[in-house]
Amino acid sequence: MKVYVTDLEKTQHELEAVEGWRLMEIIREYNLPIKAECGGACACATCHVYVDDDWMDKIPEMREDEEEMLDSAFDVQDNSRLSCQIILNENLDGLCVTLAKNPD
Ligand code: FES
DSSP states (O other): OEEEEEOTTSOEEEEEOOTTSBHHHHHHHTTOSOOOTTSSSSSSOTTEEEEOGGGTTTSOOOOHHHHHHHTTSSSOOTTEEEGGGOBOOGGGTTEEEEEOOOOO
16 A cells, blocks of 8 residues: 655655554655654654545544644644554555644
């Protein structure tokens, strides 16, 4: 399966993804600029991404802890998600997201 990740320079990367992995882990594996400081524990919000509109109804809904953590992210939009909380499954083959900017 593949996921498509657009970086801050608007370049889209096609990444080979693995079912059962967190989206954040795939993005990190390809050395794209994602901090993911807490390593996927839903405790930092530095794995923030914007999900393409076409995919919003296909990704699993947010749990409360993700929602709370997102509140502390920078430039949150309606399609904001924490990529460590998106576990990839076959329905997400072709998922498109854009990396969010993190304040330094
Ligand atoms: S990696 Fe920290 S919240 Fe996702």
